[in-house]
Amino acid sequence: MASVAEDQTYPSPIAAWGAVAILFTLSIVSMLDRNLLSLLVPEIKADLGISEVEAGTLMGVAYALFYALGALPLGWAMDRYSRPKVIWFGVTLWSLGTVACGFARSFWPFFAARAVVGSGEAAIIPGTYSLLPDMFPRHKLGFAMSIFSMSSKVGAGASLALGGLLTALIVPAAAFGMPLIGEMKGWQLIFIIAGVPGLLLALTIFLVRDPRRARGTTAQSAASFADYGRFVWANRRFIFSHHIAIMPLVALIFGFYAWLPSFYQRVHGLNPAELGGWLGLAISTGPVLALPIHGLVTDRWFRSGRSDAHLRYLIGSLLVSLPFAVGAFVVASPYVSFVMIGIFFFAASSYLSLPTVTLQLVLPHDLRGKSAAVVLMMNGIIGAGGGPMVVAALSEKLGGPEKVGQSLMICAAVALLSTAFLYLFALKPLRTMLARHAA
Known part of the structure; x- marks a missing residue:
């Protein structure tokens, strides 16, 4: 299925993994x-x-709507201009937004x-999804993408x-007198420092x-969103299922990030300093x-001839994670709950890399940034x-904040x-596309 000897000449492993390390660091900052x-x-x-x-709007829509809108021009730029320059612009923009x-x-x-903040952070994912397939052979892409994907959880x-x-x-509720600025609350200083x-x-x-940039199958080197639309329509059975499937899970993960701290504060009585370390660890x-396990296992499974290995593995890992995601909110001890949240993320973390690897295996090179932008837009808004x-x-609806x-x-x-x-x-249309790609 995936041959070690491929036509394209890739950068050296040192250069490729150096890029992963830098993108990893920037993703952590985001x-x-x-x-x-x-x-x-x-x-x-x-x-x-x-x-x-x-408050939910600030954590969700205010960030995600503009994350989605920013993804379209940044994804287009990734396929046309210097990718490092576009990524630099995005990092600088979101850092200024955090200070603001x-x-x-x-x-x-x-x-x-x-x-x-949302507009700037839209640069990282299209940039990474565009760069890494040009730095790693197909049979090593799953592991490389999995290593990068660790950055979001770290x-x-x-x-x-x-x-x-x-x-x-810095006590968030305390007031501080700042030169030239005047009085600021502790939480405001924390944003500036971050x-x-x-x-x-x-x-x-x-x-x-x-x-x-690797050679693809589109007719021109600077493909447009119209070209992407034609590709999607020609492969709609796979693309529609792939793009829609991830949205409920993304909504859940962002819901977890936004409200897990409030859950442990309201239900278990922990303060931010107590829960921050435990929840961060979980x-x-x-x-x-x-x-790394998800990436290595699926790469090996893919090399053995299972063309839909990445997606098939993903489905199984999500079903394994389900009882832990539910149980974390039933147990009486907050520390048992932290453990169950950790197990949930252990199993479900395959969603961070495997859908992307699956998509990159079938996309032409000049549609990668645009595809990432469209997926980000859908996931960002919905x-x-x-x-x-x-x-x-x-x-x-259930009775108030304590619920x-x-x-x-x-x-x-x-x-x-x-x-x-x-x-x-x-699964089935994916196997068809990969067979056509191999032929």
């Missing part, structure tokens, strides 16, 4: 800037005078700052752990040389251990944007079963 808000919800609600649903969150004194300025865990540390050092390092780290992407440890709001709305655990449990069951079921429809 997760810190994205998730820090979830630890500071009580103080922000009190200072800005906003409701539970408005620290200066927000009402809902709408905060909304605008979160929109800037970043999610680190954002909670670092956020918890910052809340211990945003500044990204402005410097953005420059590290220029250590990555933009590799020669979110990050499982994927860090599991993602998944990431809707996830935190759905959890908040369901909590209120957030029940809301998360219901969302977990529905999302995991829906995603696994929808991916089943993609």
